[in-house]
Every structure is written in C-alpha cells, then in structure tokens.
Amino acid sequence: MKVIIAKDYEDGACKAADIIEKIVRENPECTLGLATGSSPVGMYRELARRCREEGLDFSRIHSVNLDEYVGLDGTHDQSYRYFMNTNLFDHINIDKANTYVAKGTGDVAANLKEFNDILDKTEIEIQVLGVGPDGHLGFNEPGETLYDGAHEETLDDSTIEANKRFFASKEDVPTHAVTMGMGNIMRAKRLIMIINGNKQEAATKLLIQDKIDPKCPCTFMRLHRDATVIIEKKLADEIGYKA
Template sequence: MRIINVKDYEEMSRKAADLIAAQIILNPKSVLGLATGSSPIGTYERLVELNRNGVIDFSHVTTINLDEYYGLDPTHDQSYRYFMNKHLFSRVNINMANTHLPDGKAKDIDAECRRYDDLIESVGGIDLQLLGIGHNGHIGFNEPSDEFIPGTHCVSLSESTINANSRFFKSRDEVPRKAITMGIKAIMQARKVLLIASGEDKKEILKKALFGPITPQVPASILQLHKDLTVITPLDI
C-alpha cells in the first residue's frame, strides 16, 4: 500500500489523473476501470485537459465502469452512463464502442451479470482500477455484507447509500433501490488500484478500510490484500 497525502481535492485530482495518464502513455491500449460520484470529477477534468493538450490519447483505451443503477435508462441524467459521457467520454477522443457499463435496463439481470464478467475477462482484465469509497466502506456498489461477492451482481442499496446519493436527485424517493455492480474479484484482479477519498466525512471509514480488520462489513478493507494499491487523499489518517 502506498499512501500519497495531498493538501486538497484539487491536488488529489491532479495526482490521480497524472497516474492514469502515465498508465495510458505506457500502454496506449490500457483497460481502465472507472468510477462515478463526486470524488473522480476533478480527475476526469484533468484527464480531459491532458487529452486536449495532446499529452494522452484515448483512441485505443478501453473502459470498464464499476456499476450502474438498475432501472435507469442510459439517457437519464442520473444514470452513470450519462455521468461518464458528460464528464469524460464525450470530451476526449475515445471510441464509444470501447466504453462499457452494466445495462441498467437489462431484463435478465443474471444474464447481464454474466455478460459483464465475460466482458472483463475478454479484454484481459483491468490494468488500472480507479475507486472512491462510500461512507459505509462500499467500493463500486459492493455494500457491507456477510461475504465478499466475487462476480458482477445486482445489489439492494443500503439506506446510507440511498441517503448519500439522494443529493443528486430531486428527492430521496427518486433514488433507485438497486444497482448492478462489478464484484470484488475483478477489482482485486486489477493490476493496479487507485483509491481517492476526500472530505472529513470519509476520514473514519477510510481509516477503517486501510488499517482495520479485513471484513465484508467494510468492503474496501479487502484492498489491504491488493499487491499494488495507491491511495491519494488530503485526509490525515
């Protein structure tokens, strides 16, 4: 585990983007695992800037997103497909056919989960996985549970996650109650993992995840076992 302490969100975003940029420069055909939420927005802004300045080229990059709300159409302004198009994909020279998220409108959820796992395997796994961390320690939408679930699966979102995400919707009632999420196996098999976290409200859970017991009750705690984990944070942990 390597922890990089920074002064603020902006520096965290810049350093995270620079590490992702280095990955793309070293391997232009990189498979990037990407995250959504407020944490990576600054990172994506910096990647857009680097692309527009000719520093990095997304034309041969493949992306695999962690998760998608179940029941939301890709055009819904709170779907993660919409988020990724808005903050990154539509602003860089990536081939949209190489950008992948779970299908939140899939009629057969089990088949969609199998398809997503097969997709990850077919591209050779993830070279660098970007993660945030939820207030309850979730990574992707792998919520606290009695076990680590290895494969892509449909999950019922916890009350704390629904509450945290309600700020993005007009009301709490509009927040989807389920999501399709990449499982722990694909995350842990990523060759590199980059975890970013900021905000004092994340301090205690980040400390538990990195230094507490490894338990599915704190899903991010399994990252302690990853062979190449980098954490970038302005938090004093």
C-alpha cells in the same frame, strides 16, 4: 499499499491524473476500470485537459465501469453511462464503442451475464475507486458476504440517503444496482482510490485499523499487490494518519 497525501482536492486530482497518464502513455491499448461519484470528477477534468492541450491520446484505450443503477436507462441524467459521457468521454478522443457501462434496464440476469462475460475476458490495467461513507466499493455493500463476480446488489439505506441529493427525492433513488464483485476489483493489475470529503469512518478503517472486514469492503485494498490511496491532507489530519 501506497498512500499519497494530497494538499487538497485539486492536488489529489492531479496526482491521480499523473498515474493514469503514465499508464495510458506506456500502454495506449490498455483497459481502464473507471468509477463514478464526486471523487474522480476532478481527475477526469484534468485528464480531459491533458487530452485537449497536451496530446494525451485515448483513441485506442478501452474502459469498463464499476457499476450502474438498475432501472435507469443510459440517457437518464443520473445513470452512470450519462455521468461518464458528460464528465469524461465527451471530452477526450476515446471511441465510445470501446467503453462499457453495464446496462441498467431490461433483463437484469442477461445484463449480468454480459457484464461477467466482458470482465472474464478483460484485463483491467488499473481500477479507479471512490469509497462510500460506509466503506463500500462500487456497490459492494457492507455485510457478512462479499461476491466475487458482477451481481445485483440491494442498496443500503445509507447509500440511498447519500445519493438522494442527486434526485428529486429519496423515493426516486434506485434501490438496486449491478456492480463488479470484489473479486473483479481485486483482479485488476493496479488499484487507485481517491478518498476525500466526509469519509472519516471508511478512511480510519482502511488506513488506521488493521482488520480486513467485509463490513467495510474498502479494507480489502490492503490485500492487493499494487494499490494506491490518494487522501486529502485535511481528512488525513482528521483521522490522525501520518504517512
């Protein structure tokens, strides 16, 4: 696992964008695995700038997202389809017909079948990841069991608590999500995680400790053949990590 220490959030965003740009230029018809949350926003902003100002071409790129809230339509301003449109897709020359975010409304079982069918026939060139304070990846919550394929997950209270800032109240936060499984994530050819903010516990378990732990799903990144972690210097210093 390769670890890059970034000076700050913007530096980390640019370093992550460099990796994505290289892949897009070398393989302009590849599929990108994308993520939501605060961690990749800066990277998306930088990729949009490079598309607009430097000719970075997404016209033949496909994408598939990690997850979606159950119960939110794609037009809801807290859905992950809406997030991807407003933070990236509306600002680059990608064909939205080539972008996939799992459906959050309707028949959950049917939605999961569609999600799994797409994942089964898709080779993800690189999967972008953030990480929850408890170490979850996508919405794969800590526990005794992790799932291979896309599935419905009941969200931990800590996840709901962390996400309530985006909603009018905690009661408005969805309690379930559909998410790629850990197997889907690990089958991507490459992984890139951007880790910043108050993620001391997850960062320590990933970078300092030596245990692969289903109670901290991000530790499974250690097993991947080509994984990169970009961490802010401030957070690296807080956990005592030295490259």
